[in-house]
Amino acid sequence: MRKLKVAIIGPGQIAEKVHAAYYATRNDVELVAAVHHNNIDKAREFAKRNGIPRYYTNADEMYEIEKPDIVSVCTPNKLHYGNVMQALKAGCHVLCEKPPALTSEEAKEMLEYSRSKNLILAYNFHNRFADDVGMIKEQVQQGALGEIYAVKVKALRRSGVPGWGSFTNKDLQGGGPLIDLGSHMLDAAFYVMGFPKVKKVTAKMFRKIGNKKSEGTLGKWDPSKYEVEDSFFGFIELEEGGLIQVESSFALNIKETSIMNVEFLGDEAGASLFPAQIYTDRKGELTYLLNRGTADPNRHQKSIKAFVDRCLGKPVMIADAEQGYKIQELIGALYESAEKGDSVLL
Numbered sequence: 001m002r003k004l005k006v007a008i009i010g011p012g013q014i015a016e017k018v019h020a021a022y023y024a025t026r027n028d029v030e031l032v033a034a035v036h037h038n039n040i041d042k043a044r045e046f047a048k049r050n051g052i053p054r055y056y057t058n059a060d061e062m063y064e065i066e067k068p069d070i071v072s073v074c075t076p077n078k079l080h081y082g083n084v085m086q087a088l089k090a091g092c093h094v095l096c097e098k099p100p101a102l103t104s105e106e107a108k109e110m111l112e113y114s115r116s117k118n119l120i121l122a123y124n125f126h127n128r129f130a131d132d133v134g135m136i137k138e139q140v141q142q143g144a145l146g147e148i149y150a151v152k153v154k155a156l157r158r159s160g161v162p163g164w165g166s167f168t169n170k171d172l173q174g175g176g177p178l179i180d181l182g183s184h185m186l187d188a189a190f191y192v193m194g195f196p197k198v199k200k201v202t203a204k205m206f207r208k209i210g211n212k213k214s215e216g217t218l219g220k221w222d223p224s225k226y227e228v229e230d231s232f233f234g235f236i237e238l239e240e241g242g243l244i245q246v247e248s249s250f251a252l253n254i255k256e257t258s259i260m261n262v263e264f265l266g267d268e269a270g271a272s273l274f275p276a277q278i279y280t281d282r283k284g285e286l287t288y289l290l291n292r293g294t295a296d297p298n299r300h301q302k303s304i305k306a307f308v309d310r311c312l313g314k315p316v317m318i319a320d321a322e323q324g325y326k327i328q329e330l331i332g333a334l335y336e337s338a339e340k341g342d343s344v345l346l
């Protein structure tokens with residue numbers, strides 16, 4: 001059988017640790033090229049380290065010569081849209097890093113174009129691929145929690161401004177912890193709940209620490225170039241009456257180093273995702289109905305596996321372009337609300 005040819009655009013840390021590392025484990029795919037539009041050295045070094053035979057600064061040339069089947073887009077957020085559209089126009093299936101883009105208009109165009117060409121466009125919202133999430137989704141569908149009327153989405157770091165990349169640059173990333181971390185946990189929450197319709201969002205964001213401190217658990221950053229929010233708080237009202245509360249931070253004076261989780265509050269039981277737990281109260285005593293112990297550490301690999309399998313025609317779940325668009329639309333509305341200081345209707 002012919003191997004699927006893969007090109008990687010944006011040769012940074014996620015491209016190397018996750019995309020290239022996973023593709024290299026499969027004998028039905030073949031890494032053929034790495035692209036960095038304006039840094040040949042980065043492309044070359046990345047290709048060398050990962051056993052990729054060729055590297056390019058000109059993506060047109062790469063598409064012309066390599067004719068890849070699959071493209072992984074791992075650039076800073078602002079460049080997702082252009083690179084995804086170019087890959088789709090070249091007839092490739094695309095796995096794009098999260099968030100899908102900078103705006104919902106871009107994400108919509110990416111969705112519509114991929115659909116019109118019958119190409120697969122998936123986003124690496126890897127958390128939903130954890131076994132924990134699958135277990136909770138199944139229990140939710142079976143009614144184990146009763147009516148879920150409130151959800152708490154937490155993507156919090158006490159002092160975790162990324163010390164690499166462009167995560168403090170508003171122009172390149174579109175925002176801070178909400179678009180970077182919150183998008184992950186919002187996807188997991190919406191996936192479990194079957195993407196309920198949103199009615200209204202109300203949010204507030206702050207920049208209080210990232211522009212003063214310069215070092216944390218994920219390295220050093222330049223506080224004078226810290227342009228994004230460092231904490232974000234929002235309420236998402238659902239059309240059917242439920243409420244989702246979202247909290248996300250790169251820097252916030254909480255006790256924990258990091259909290260990445262979603263809690264579902266139902267009238268029969270509550271659940272949290274990482275690790276999968278379902279619990280209820282019996283006469284004042286906390287009682288676990290399910291307790292997985294430790295969270296699935298292999299969600300990244302499972303996300304990319306699902307994308308490749310889908311490209312090979314298997315009917316597996318992926319974080320598809322339509323769901324990516326919905327998350328992008330929600331993030332856009334949350335930022336709009338925080339900027340305007342008023343609620344936004346969807």
Ligand SMILES: NC(=O)c1ccc[n+]([C@@H]2O[C@H](COP(=O)([O-])OP(=O)(O)OC[C@H]3O[C@@H](n4cnc5c(N)ncnc54)[C@H](O)[C@@H]3O)[C@@H](O)[C@H]2O)c1
Pocket residue numbers: 009010011012013014015035036037038039042074075076077079097098099124125126164165166180
């Ligand atoms: N799924 C996840 O858990 C996860 C984790 C981290 C990052 N990400 C996402 O992955 C993307 C990259 O993040 P990262 O942590 O790897 O950052 P990074 O800075 O390590 O990697 C980005 C790479 O893109 C390169 N780049 C910049 N301009 C380019 C261009 N014009 N053409 C090609 N390459 C270009 C940069 O030089 C860098 O090598 C972001 O969208 C981020 O949100 C996802």
